[in-house]
Amino acid sequence: MAGYRDLLRTPGVARMIAAQLVARFPNGMMSLAILLHVEQQTGSYGAAGIVLAAASVGQAVAGPITSRWMGAWGMRRVLSLTLAVCVLAVLGLALLPLNLPGYMVFALLAGLSTPPVQSAVRTIYPKLVNAGQLTPLFSLDASLQEIIWIVAPVVITVVSTQVGTVQGLLLVAAILVLGGAWFILSPEVGRVRIPRSRRAFGLVVLKPPVMLATVIGFLLIGACSAVEVGVVATFGHGGLEAGLVLAVFSVGSLAGGLAFGHIPIGPWAMARRLLIVTVGLGLTMVSLNIFWLGGTLVLAGVGIAPALAVLFAITTASVKFSETAEAFGWAGTGQLIGAAAGSAVAGILIDQSGPTGAYLAAALFAFVGLVVSIVFVRAFPDLRDRDPSPHPDTEPIQTARI
Numbered sequence: 001m002a003g004y005r006d007l008l009r010t011p012g013v014a015r016m017i018a019a020q021l022v023a024r025f026p027n028g029m030m031s032l033a034i035l036l037h038v039e040q041q042t043g044s045y046g047a048a049g050i051v052l053a054a055a056s057v058g059q060a061v062a063g064p065i066t067s068r069w070m071g072a073w074g075m076r077r078v079l080s081l082t083l084a085v086c087v088l089a090v091l092g093l094a095l096l097p098l099n100l101p102g103y104m105v106f107a108l109l110a111g112l113s114t115p116p117v118q119s120a121v122r123t124i125y126p127k128l129v130n131a132g133q134l135t136p137l138f139s140l141d142a143s144l145q146e147i148i149w150i151v152a153p154v155v156i157t158v159v160s161t162q163v164g165t166v167q168g169l170l171l172v173a174a175i176l177v178l179g180g181a182w183f184i185l186s187p188e189v190g191r192v193r194i195p196r197s198r199r200a201f202g203l204v205v206l207k208p209p210v211m212l213a214t215v216i217g218f219l220l221i222g223a224c225s226a227v228e229v230g231v232v233a234t235f236g237h238g239g240l241e242a243g244l245v246l247a248v249f250s251v252g253s254l255a256g257g258l259a260f261g262h263i264p265i266g267p268w269a270m271a272r273r274l275l276i277v278t279v280g281l282g283l284t285m286v287s288l289n290i291f292w293l294g295g296t297l298v299l300a301g302v303g304i305a306p307a308l309a310v311l312f313a314i315t316t317a318s319v320k321f322s323e324t325a326e327a328f329g330w331a332g333t334g335q336l337i338g339a340a341a342g343s344a345v346a347g348i349l350i351d352q353s354g355p356t357g358a359y360l361a362a363a364l365f366a367f368v369g370l371v372v373s374i375v376f377v378r379a380f381p382d383l384r385d386r387d388p389s390p391h392p393d394t395e396p397i398q399t400a401r402i
Helices: 001-009 014-026 027-042 047-075 075-095 100-112 117-128 131-142 145-163 165-186 187-191 208-235 241-260 269-286 290-302 304-317 321-354 356-375
Strands: none
Touching: 001 014, 001 117, 001 131, 001 356, 014 131, 014 208, 027 047, 027 075, 027 145, 027 187, 047 075, 075 145, 075 165, 075 187, 075 321, 100 117, 100 290, 117 131, 117 145, 117 187, 117 208, 117 304, 117 321, 131 145, 131 187, 131 241, 131 304, 145 241, 165 187, 165 269, 208 241, 208 269, 208 290, 208 304, 208 321, 208 356, 241 269, 241 290, 241 304, 269 290, 269 304, 269 356, 290 304, 321 356
């Protein structure tokens, strides 16, 4: 913890972490807010699911594009533009008398215009700290983001069910404005300039570490989404049990990230972390007792934030600084698609074999991620004795001796 205290004393680090957490807080609220509002307005969970899918498609498509724009137009300009459009789209969902196609259009627009805060902040981090602090910073970031997934769903559920779904969406819009403004106006966002990338759009994802980060992110988040569906199917929507079990899952991730964030990242780091996740998720199928599930999910959670930290570090260390934001955009798209795939597969297996099917899906997603990390271990950069910062965009020029 002393290392984390020193890290947070580094100028700008604590402010950036806090500002990006608040700016991204609506990410943990938006899906539930849209789902509850559209279901109430249309009386159909099917319609709500279609609208939610439109928002997810928008986010997945836009991630790499808006992230790359930051190198061409500047971070503040892109973040401000996307923030303004996203807020207007959320207000449209809340206040306009829409039919199903109208909800889909505004949800798609909200997804397409989601501000690329995650790509921006992880591009800024290497400019705030020295090489030795970067891996612990990524681990701290991955750990603290669990706060979003613990608190945000509870807040939006309480507001939407006890006050109203319109007020829930208005709360999302308000936090978008406040958090986005805080992040955009932070001095570090103005100081860090991303050079324009000279490579064609999409080529960065073909780099083996970036491809691995995208694929394993897809599988890891797919496992987490399957767990969420399984827990809800096990305990239902009405009781506290589902929320408590999912909370301890996130607490395990938070604890794991803080405990193991200082460990140097070698080629086998991802495999070791995913082994913990796979074992924990595999044990969930033994019993659906709340205490057993809570314990096994804490174990699985211990590996999640450390695994995400590895994904962030290998992405940063394998690209030029001008490519960092786009690379994180592709990784984010992989995670969004993984979330949708995990939920879908879990839902199908629940229909066939009950809640245990969802935990089977989660364990299989994690196991495939483990296999990928073992088979392609040589593609993981060894960062134990290497600066994990992005490569500079300027390279030395050889001159002839006279």
